[in-house]
Every structure is written in structure tokens, then in C-alpha cells.
Amino acid sequence: MTDAASLADRVREGELRLHELEAHADADVAAEARRLLVEEQSGASLDTVGNYGFPAEEAETAIENMVGTIQVPLGVAGPVTVNGAAVSEEKYLPLATTEGALLASVNRGCSVINSAGGATARVLKSGMTRAPVFRVADVAEAEALVSWTRDNFEALKEAAEETTNHGELLDVTPYVVGNSVYLRFRYDSKDAMGMNMVTIATEAACDVVESETTGSLVALSGNLCTDKKPAAINAVEGRGRSVTADVRIPRDVVEERLHTTPEAIAELNTRKNLVGSAKAASLGFNAHVANVVAAMFLATGQDEAQVVEGANAITTAEVQDGDLYVSVSLASLEVGTIGGGTKLPTQAEGLDILGIRGGGDPAGSNADALAECIAVGSLAGELSLLSALASRHLSSAHAKLGR
Numbered sequence: 001m002t003d004a005a006s007l008a009d010r011v012r013e014g015e016l017r018l019h020e021l022e023a024h025a026d027a028d029v030a031a032e033a034r035r036l037l038v039e040e041q042s043g044a045s046l047d048t049v050g051n052y053g054f055p056a057e058e059a060e061t062a063i064e065n066m067v068g069t070i071q072v073p074l075g076v077a078g079p080v081t082v083n084g085a086a087v088s089e090e091k092y093l094p095l096a097t098t099e100g101a102l103l104a105s106v107n108r109g110c111s112v113i114n115s116a117g118g119a120t121a122r123v124l125k126s127g128m129t130r131a132p133v134f135r136v137a138d139v140a141e142a143e144a145l146v147s148w149t150r151d152n153f154e155a156l157k158e159a160a161e162e163t164t165n166h167g168e169l170l171d172v173t174p175y176v177v178g179n180s181v182y183l184r185f186r187y188d189s190k191d192a193m194g195m196n197m198v199t200i201a202t203e204a205a206c207d208v209v210e211s212e213t214t215g216s217l218v219a220l221s222g223n224l225c226t227d228k229k230p231a232a233i234n235a236v237e238g239r240g241r242s243v244t245a246d247v248r249i250p251r252d253v254v255e256e257r258l259h260t261t262p263e264a265i266a267e268l269n270t271r272k273n274l275v276g277s278a279k280a281a282s283l284g285f286n287a288h289v290a291n292v293v294a295a296m297f298l299a300t301g302q303d304e305a306q307v308v309e310g311a312n313a314i315t316t317a318e319v320q321d322g323d324l325y326v327s328v329s330l331a332s333l334e335v336g337t338i339g340g341g342t343k344l345p346t347q348a349e350g351l352d353i354l355g356i357r358g359g360g361d362p363a364g365s366n367a368d369a370l371a372e373c374i375a376v377g378s379l380a381g382e383l384s385l386l387s388a389l390a391s392r393h394l395s396s397a398h399a400k401l402g403r
């Protein structure tokens with residue numbers, strides 16, 4: 001059996017490339033050989049990076065050139081009662097972060113939500129998108145391509161769905177800019193976040209478009225999808241799951257547990273999350289939804305770059321008969337409980353904490369449940385941070401817990 005030192009020698013001698021080692025040794029030995037090479041070149045010690053708790057082979061579809069793992073601390077907030085359509089019970093929420101005070105904050109929000117009987121959550125729209133761009137000669141050809149697409153949805157659906165057992169093409173929305181035509185394909189990807197699934201399916205549909213129209217495919221992704229970039233189209237039309245959570249907190253709970261009043265939180269939310277965000281031309285009309293989305297994404301194996309869209313959220317707060325009503329609406333939360341990073345052993349355990357690893361019954365219900373849990377976690381975070389700002393506890397909390 002090849003050992004790490006001799007594999008590293010073969011790379012030094014130019015006999016093997018750094019990414020070819022798994023063909024000559026098991027994945028753990030390959031990672032060890034790369035660590036030797038990187039340590040030698042950089043002077044870094046990778047002892048901790050190399051001390052991971054699952055076979056490297058299990059990460060093979062998640063990474064190339066693996067040297068080890070970065071360990072992010074994992075905590076839980078709650079349990080919190082999630083009154084959703086796909087999940088309706090108390091859950092501990094898994095969050096992985098390096099920001100001290102975040103777990104404490106979400107935990108406080110969860111306990112306050114529980115005092116109000118839990119939070120309601122619903123997925124209101126669902127669909128993963130991919131928008132290829134086609135070149136045409138002129139606007140007349142663009143119109144012809146758009147008309148053909150509108151008249152031949154069934155042909156596109158048939159071609160796309162031949163590539164997947166679970167994915168369903170829901171609609172195709174055309175956009176034209178001069179001699180470029182963008183077709184925004186939207187799929188029900190069930191329990192998968194769906195980017196691989198819908199990219200493969202859309203390629204098959206594009207073959208049909210190219211054979212039946214004058215359009216020439218320039219790129220399978222034309223950026224109107226929009227994946228991993230801030231984009232108003234996602235905030236308005238949604239992408240992945242559009243999910244909303246709300247809660248009404250009794251005044252005495254706000255005063256005793258959050259050290260402020262419903263009026264102060266409502267005013268702060270308007271001046272900060274609505275007016276302040278408008279003045280900044282922000283897409284995020286919220287305080288720190290990205291914190292909870294990122295931490296729960298890391299804990300459950302989601303694609304961390306999609307925190308960009310996950311943080312497309314609006315928080316509202318109002319006083320209702322003296323109590324505090326708060327809601328958070330996440331327009332484009334791209335989540336899955338199967339595929340991608342959800343297969344990694346630690347991330348799969350993160351999903352197990354929520355009881356939603358793998359495919360749901362019916363298909364799609366586990367990913368809906370994850371979206372509802374993340375929405376309730378985000379609501380808890382919003383409630384706690386807004387309260388800390390209203391009671392002027394933000395900097396002292398971070399001084400105490402985060403430094």
C-alpha cells in the first residue's frame with residue numbers, strides 16, 4: 001500500500017499531480033500526502049486540520065484536493081416550537097458559527113417565542129431556477145424564440161424531466177434584452193436544493209430550443225437565475241423556498257425577558273430595518289437573518305455561498321393591542337435535505353437534530369421543514385437583536401460573550 005510520504009515524493013518528482021492522488025491511495029492517505037506538501041511549502045502545521053472525524057472518502061463528492069477539515073463550533077438554540085405546515089413540534093436548532101453571542105441571542109429569541117406558544121411558519125412558494133442565455137440575430141428573432149417557448153412548454157418539460165426522477169419543470173419565464181434571450185426555468189426540486197438537478201435538466205431543454213429555433217446557447221447560466229449574487233429578481237419572484245414565520249409576544253414577556261417594550265421594537269424596526277435599509281439601497285430589510293441562515297447552512301450541509309440569497313429577508317414589527325407582533329419573510333432560501341453537502345457525516349447529524357435527514361414523505365416535505373425551522377431561527381435572532389439594540393445591550397453583550 002502506498003504511504004503518504006512516497007505519494008508526496010512522486011508529486012515532488014512531477015510523476016503525479018496533486019489532484020491525482022486518490023487514484024493511487026485511499027482518500028485519507030491522499031489527504032495526508034497533500035498536507036505534507038503544503039506544510040513543506042508553507043511552513044504551516046496542519047495537525048489540527050488533519051484531525052477529522054470521518055473517512056475522507058465520504059467527502060469525495062464535496063471537495064477536490066482535500067487536505068483535511070476546518071472545524072466550526074456547533075451549538076444548539078432552543079428547543080423552540082415550530083408551528084409549520086411541514087413540521088409542527090419542538091426542535092433544537094443546530095447552528096455552526098464563530099460569532100460569540102449569536103447562539104445566546106437566538107436561544108433567547110427561542111425562549112421568548114416559546115413563551116408565546118411557538119412561532120408559525122409556512123413555505124408560500126417553491127422553485128429552483130436556472131436561466132440560460134441565447135444569442136439571436138435581432139429583436140424579431142427574439143420574439144420568435146419567446147413565442148416558440150410559450151407554445152412548446154410541454155416539449156421542454158418532457159426533455160428536462162427525462163434527466164431526473166424527482167425534478168418537475170413548473171414554468172419557463174422569458175426575458176429579452178436586445179438580441180439576448182433569457183429563459184428562466186423553474187423546477188420543483190423536492191428535497192434537493194436542486195442546482196445540479198436543474199442545471200442538468202435545463203441543458204437537455206436547451207438542446208430542444210436550439211434545434212427548434214434560431215437561438216444559440218451562449219451560457220447555461222445567464223445570471224437571471226440568479227445564483228450566488230445579490231439580485232432583486234430573487235427578492236421579488238423567489239428562488240428555492242419563499243418562507244415566512246411570525247409570532248405575537250405578550251407585552252409582559254417583552255418587558256421581562258427582552259428588557260424593552262413592543263413600541264420601542266416597532267419603532268426601531270421601522271427606522272433601522274425599513275428606512276435605514278431603504279436609504280442604504282439594501283436588499284436585506286432585516287437585522288441579521290444572514291447570521292442564522294449561515295449558521296444553520298453550515299450545520300446542515302447547505303451550499304454556504306447561497307447565504308447571499310438566503311439573507312433576502314424583510315422583518316416587520318408592530319404593536320397589536322399592546323403586544324408585539326413580529327414577522328420575517330425569507331424570499332429565496334435555497335435548501336435541501338438530500339444531495340450536496342448534506343451527505344457529509346457531521347452535516348447529516350445536524351439534519352438528524354431536526355429529524356429531517358434525506359428524502360421526505362411526501363418528497364419535498366423535509367426540505368420544506370428545514371426552511372420552516374430556519375425561518376423560525378431567523379425570527380428568534382431578529383427578536384433578540386432588535387431587543388438588544390432597543391435596550392442598548394448590543395455592545396455590552398458582545399464585549400461579554402464575543403471577545
Ligand SMILES: CC(C)(COP(=O)([O-])OP(=O)([O-])OC[C@H]1O[C@@H](n2cnc3c(N)ncnc32)[C@H](O)[C@@H]1OP(=O)([O-])[O-])[C@@H](O)C(=O)NCCC(=O)NCCSC(=O)C[C@@](C)(O)CC(=O)[O-]
Nearest residue numbers: 101102103104105107108111257287288384385388393397
Ligand atoms: C446576549 C444576550 C442574549 C443577553 O441577553 P440578557 O437578556 O441580558 O441575558 P440573560 O442572562 O437574562 O438570559 C436571557 C436568555 O438569553 C439566553 N442566553 C443568555 N446567555 C446565554 C448563553 N451564554 N448561552 C446560551 N443562551 C444564553 C437564554 O435563553 C437566557 O434565558 P435562560 O435560558 O437563562 O432562561 C442579549 O444581549 C442579545 O441577544 N444580544 C444581541 C446579540 C446578537 O444578536 N448578536 C449577533 C448579531 S450582531 C451582528 O452580527 C450583526 C449586526 C449587529 O452588525 C447587524 C446590524 O447592523 O444590525
Ligand SMILES: NC(=O)C1=CN([C@@H]2O[C@H](COP(=O)(O)OP(=O)(O)OC[C@H]3O[C@@H](n4cnc5c(N)ncnc54)[C@H](OP(=O)(O)O)[C@@H]3O)[C@@H](O)[C@H]2O)C=CC1
Nearest residue numbers: 164165166190191192193194195196197303339340359363
Ligand atoms: N451545477 C451547478 O451549476 C451548481 C451546483 N451546485 C451544487 O449542487 C449541489 C446540489 O445540487 P442538487 O441537485 O440538490 O444535489 P445532487 O446533485 O446531490 O442531486 C441530488 C439528487 O438526489 C436525488 N433524490 C433522491 N431522493 C430525492 C428527493 N426526495 N428529492 C429530491 N431529489 C432526490 C435526485 O435524483 P433524480 O434527479 O434522479 O431524481 C437528485 O437529483 C451542491 O453540492 C451545490 O454545491 C451549486 C450551485 C450551482
